[in-house]
Amino acid sequence: MGKNKKKAKKIAEAEHDLVGSVAAAAERKPIALLGAASEIADQPPLVALSLATIAAGLVLRRRDVTRTGARMLLAHALATGGKTILKRSVDRARPGRALMDGEAKVGAGKGASDTEFNSFPSGHTAGAVSVAEAVARTTPQLALPARTSAAAIAGVQLPRGAHYPTDVAIGALIGWTAERIAGVIVDAAERRIDRAREQRTEGAALAEAEAHPS
Incomplete structure (x- = not known):
């Protein structure tokens, strides 16, 4: 255990020596503005965006939009x-x-x-990647802007002094994995809903046939 602790500390120190000084630019106006903009990847905004997408799908009766919102919300939660x-x-x-x-x-x-002491991993990156991947997987035409936005949010975490590269990398991996798991769950739930609807339709048709035999 002691060896692992020492190894982890050495890696952290090496990473800080390599890129830690980049954080000195955090107070510069462009970086500060980009950092503030990246707060859209905080938990409340991403949850709100996911719920808004679900609501839009329900109001517009667009099953594909509702599915996207559900996958976004579940991926972000995971x-x-x-x-x-x-x-x-x-x-x-x-x-x-x-x-x-x-x-x-x-x-x-x-x-x-x-x-100030919970740098590892990057939560903003995990959330941004999970939601962006959900959008990209369900709406391919939005894949590029979604993934570009997530990459920008992840990238700005370094100069704003919030995270190290390993924080961001692991955060991205968490987000990617969460979205894949969410996809499996949402797809399975959708199949069950479809089967239930088919059974109800068949049951209704059978009842109608029995009530009005030819």
Whole structure:
């Protein structure tokens, strides 16, 4: 266990030496603006976007839109759960904080509520990728803008001093995996709904035939 802890610390220090100084640009206006814009990938906005998509599908009676919204919402929920588990398991100082302290702190999670020490993994990246992938998989014509937006949100986490590359990479992996799981669940649920509808239709047709025999 001690060897693993030392190894993790060495990796964290090496990564900070390599890219940590990029966080010094966080206060520059362009980076600050991009960082603020990336807050759209925070949990409340993504949940709201997913629910709005479901509502739009129901109002417009567009099953494909409703399916997209459901997949977005479930993918985001799974990604949120996955990143939360890891954040509670690993305490890591964010790049900006590490620059202030002069030390890239990392260790086993202690359940600290201080957000300056829960850099790993990137929740914004996990959420953005999960929702973007849901859109891309269900609406191919929107795949490019969705994935480009997610990539931009992930990329800006470095200069804004919020995350290291490994934080972002693992966050993206969590989001991608969550979306694939969500897709399997949503597709299975849709098949069950279709079968139930078919059975009801067949039952109604049989009852009608019995009530009015030729």
